Amino acid sequence: MKENFRKYLVEFIGTFFLVFTVASAVLIGGDGLIAPLSIGFALMIMVYAGGHISGGHYNPAVSFAAAIRGALEWKQLIPYWIFQVLGGVAAVLLVAKFVSLPALGGCPFSLTQLIVGEFLFTFALCYVVLQVATSKKTAGNSYYGLAIGSTVLVGAFAVGGSFCFGCFNPAVAIALGTVNAACWSSMGITAGVNLAAALCAALVYKFVDAE
DSSP: OHHHHHHHHHHHHHHHHHHHHHIIIIITTOOTTHHHHHHHHHHHHHHHHHHHHHOOOOSHHHHHHHHHHTSSOHHHHHHHHHHHHHHHHHHHHHHHHHSOOOOOOSOSSOHHHHHHHHHHHHHHHHHHHHHHHTOGGGTTOSOHHHHHHHHHHHHHHHTBTTTBOOOOSHHHHHHHHHTTSSOHHHHHHHHHHHHHHHHHHHHHHHHHTOO
16 A cells, blocks of 8 residues: 555656646746747656656556556556646646636637647657557666657647647646636547547557567
């Protein structure tokens, strides 16, 4: 039980700092390179910090993909989700405590844009995590955190703010909805697409990297 709680606490901490960075850099008004770079590096740092303890998921979609792949026990999935969401909500509420966050209201993207953007880079993120952090063929590598953080960085540049919110993470979507940064319906679609992309990424991984 104590060992499990260590994992859950690491997931809470990592998700907290990831979402705190998202809220600070994006919602407060980071422009150009600032937001994508800070978010990508925040994820990379936390993955390196906690990967050896919990896997460094910080994302319910990644945990879902890991469970399908067999890198996370199914009984651990719900606790992981709970602590990830709690970490994200705590982070955005803390930012909102000191800074007035903009309420975006409705979704500024079409449904097709939202689905395509969130699906593609959530798929890419989960696929990369499985390949660099769970495969026996890449076991012991030192680049896994950089690869994972860079995937989010690329996704934020490619589709974040133009196709979709650039969450690639249901915990981020729920946190943004909590402070009305976007309507709950668009956040619900985002989270659902994230999980669907995780499922597809895990199935593709199991096909192309059969062990």
